[in-house]
Amino acid sequence: MRILLVEDEQGIAAFLKQGLEEESFAVDVADEGKKGLQLALSGEYDLLLLDWMLPGLSGIEICRQFRKNFQDIPIIFLTAKDTLDETVFGLQSGANDYIKKPFHFEELLERVKVQLRPKSGEHSIFVLGDITLNTETHQVQKGTREVSLTQKEFALLEYLIRNKGKVCRRTRIIESVWDIHFDYNTGVIDVYINALRKKLMLTNEENYIQTIRGVGYIAKEL
Amino acid sequence: MRILLVEDEQGIAAFLKQGLEEESFAVDVADEGKKGLQLALSGEYDLLLLDWMLPGLSGIEICRQFRKNFQDIPIIFLTAKDTLDETVFGLQSGANDYIKKPFHFEELLERVKVQLRPKSGEHSIFVLGDITLNTETHQVQKGTREVSLTQKEFALLEYLIRNKGKVCRRTRIIESVWDIHFDYNTGVIDVYINALRKKLMLTNEENYIQTIRGVGYIAKEL
DNA sequence: ATTTGATTTTAAGTGAATCTTAAGAATCTA
DNA sequence: TAGATTCTTAAGATTCACTTAAAATCAAAT
Numbered sequence: 001m002r003i004l005l006v007e008d009e010q011g012i013a014a015f016l017k018q019g020l021e022e023e024s025f026a027v028d029v030a031d032e033g034k035k036g037l038q039l040a041l042s043g044e045y046d047l048l049l050l051d052w053m054l055p056g057l058s059g060i061e062i063c064r065q066f067r068k069n070f071q072d073i074p075i076i077f078l079t080a081k082d083t084l085d086e087t088v089f090g091l092q093s094g095a096n097d098y099i100k101k102p103f104h105f106e107e108l109l110e111r112v113k114v115q116l117r118p119k120s121g122e123h124s125i126f127v128l129g130d131i132t133l134n135t136e137t138h139q140v141q142k143g144t145r146e147v148s149l150t151q152k153e154f155a156l157l158e159y160l161i162r163n164k165g166k167v168c169r170r171t172r173i174i175e176s177v178w179d180i181h182f183d184y185n186t187g188v189i190d191v192y193i194n195a196l197r198k199k200l201m202l203t204n205e206e207n208y209i210q211t212i213r214g215v216g217y218i219a220k221e222l
Numbered sequence: 223m224r225i226l227l228v229e230d231e232q233g234i235a236a237f238l239k240q241g242l243e244e245e246s247f248a249v250d251v252a253d254e255g256k257k258g259l260q261l262a263l264s265g266e267y268d269l270l271l272l273d274w275m276l277p278g279l280s281g282i283e284i285c286r287q288f289r290k291n292f293q294d295i296p297i298i299f300l301t302a303k304d305t306l307d308e309t310v311f312g313l314q315s316g317a318n319d320y321i322k323k324p325f326h327f328e329e330l331l332e333r334v335k336v337q338l339r340p341k342s343g344e345h346s347i348f349v350l351g352d353i354t355l356n357t358e359t360h361q362v363q364k365g366t367r368e369v370s371l372t373q374k375e376f377a378l379l380e381y382l383i384r385n386k387g388k389v390c391r392r393t394r395i396i397e398s399v400w401d402i403h404f405d406y407n408t409g410v411i412d413v414y415i416n417a418l419r420k421k422l423m424l425t426n427e428e429n430y431i432q433t434i435r436g437v438g439y440i441a442k443e444l
Numbered sequence: 445a446t447t448t449g450a451t452t453t454t455a456a457g458t459g460a461a462t463c464t465t466a467a468g469a470a471t472c473t474a
Numbered sequence: 475t476a477g478a479t480t481c482t483t484a485a486g487a488t489t490c491a492c493t494t495a496a497a498a499t500c501a502a503a504t
Binding site for chain 1: 461462463464465466467471472473
C-alpha cells in the first residue's frame with residue numbers, strides 16, 4: 001500500500017514515514033503543497049495524509065483539486081485546528097477523516113487502516129504453505145521453527161506473500177521493497193531471494209518461491 | 223464473542239456448537255488440525271476450544287503455534303487424557319485451562335465464561351524467566367535477588383514483559399514508555415536497555431531481552 | 445533559594461550486523 | 475552451443491546498536 005504524506009515539518013514527516021514503513025506501507029513525502037498535489041495526481045497512491053497548513057498550496061486546496069480526478073482514494077487530514085467550522089470545511093472538501101495534532105501514532109495508524117480496510121481486508125498474518133509471516137510482531141515461522149530474517153529479507157518475503165499466486169516482476173519488487181524507481185540493473189534481488197530460500201530451507205520439492213525467468217518471481221503454494 | 227472449536231468427533235462438535243450458540247456465542251467448527259490452526263490465525267476469535275487428539279495437527283501443536291502470535295486469547299483443552307504429565311504439558315504450551323472428557327456441558331460453559339470474564343484487576347505480577355516484576359509494589363527480582371530499578375528502567379521492563387514474546391518496535395516503545403510522538407531519533411532506548419541488561423545481569427546464555435536489529439527488542443523466555 | 449545526589453538524556457566512539465556490489469559458476473533458452 | 479539470466483559467494487560500504495561519559499534535569503534537604 002502506497003501512502004503520500006504532505007507535511008512540511010521535517011520531524012513529524014520523518015517520524016510518520018518511519019512508523020508507517022515499519023507497518024509495511026510505502027511512504028513518499030512531499031514537504032510542500034504544490035509538489036504534493038503533483039505527486040498525488042500521479043495516481044500511484046492508495047491514501048493521502050495531508051497537513052492542513054502548508055507552504056505553497058494548503059492541504060484543503062490539494063484535497064479539492066485531487067478529488068476532481070480521484071474519488072476513491074481516502075484522504076486524512078493532520079490538523080492543529082480543531083474548530084468545528086474548519087473541520088467540517090475539510091470534510092466537505094472531500095476528506096475522509098481528520099486527526100488533531102498532537103496525536104498518538106497508534107491512533108493515526110488505526111485510522112489509516114480503517115480507511116484502507118475495505119480494500120485489502122488487512123490481516124497482519126500472512127500464510128504461504130507452512131510459512132507464516134506476522135507483520136505485527138515482525139516474526140516468521142516455517143512450520144514450528146522460528147526463522148530470523150533481516151529487515152530487507154522480511155520486506156521481500158512480505159511483498160511476495162502479499163502477492164501470493166501472482167508473478168512479481170523484478171521492477172515492481174525493486175520499487176516496492178527497495179524504493180528504487182530507476183536503474184534496475186542491480187543484483188540485490190537475487191541475493192535476497194537466495195538468502196530467503198536458504199533461511200526457509202526451500203528445496204526443489206518445496207519451492208514456495210519460484211523464479212520466472214526473465215520476469216521475476218512468484219510465491220505460491222504447491 | 224466468537225469461539226473456534228477444533229474437534230473431529232462429529233457428535234461432540236455438533237452438541238457443543240449448539241449449546242454454545244444457545245448461550246449466544248458465535249461458534250465455528252474445524253474438524254481437523256491444520257484447518258483449525260489456519261482459522262485460529264485469522265485472528266477473529268476470542269477463545270479457542272481444542273481437542274487434544276486430532277487428525278492433522280494435534281491440539282497441543284495448534285496451541286503452541288497459535289500462542290506465538292496471540293498471547294491474549296484464552297485456550298481451553300478438551301482432553302480424554304488425565305495423567306498429570308500431559309496436562310502440565312498442555313498448560314506449559316500456553317493453554318489457560320483444560321477439561322476432562324466426559325464433561326457436563328454446564329461445566330464447560332462455566333470455564334468458558336471464566337476465561338472470557340473481562341480482565342478485572344489486571345495481574346500485578348509479571349514473569350519473564352526467573353525475573354518477576356510487581357507493578358503493585360514496584361519491585362523487581364531476578365531469581366531470589368532484588369534488583370533496584372529507576373522509574374524509566376522499570377517502565378521499560380514492564381512494557382517489554384507485558385509484551386513478552388512479541389517484537390517491540392522502537393517507535394512503539396518510545397511512544398508507550400517515553401510518550402514521545404515525534405522526533406524519535408534518540409538513543410535513550412539503547413541506553414536503558416543497556417542499563418537493564420546490566421542490572422539484571424543478562425548474559426549471552428540468558429538473554430531474556432534480545433535485540434531485533436532495525437526493528438526493536440523482544441523479551442522472551444529461552 | 446541553594447546545594448546535593450540521583451535520574452534522565454544527549455553525544456560520540458567503537459564494533460558488529462546488514463546491505464550492496466561485483467564477479468565467477470551454474471543454469472536455462474534460443 | 476552461445477548468450478543471456480540467475481545463483482552463489484565473498485568482500486567493501488554502510489548502517490545501526492552498544493557502551494561510556496558527560497551534560498541536563500529533577501527532587502529532596504538544608
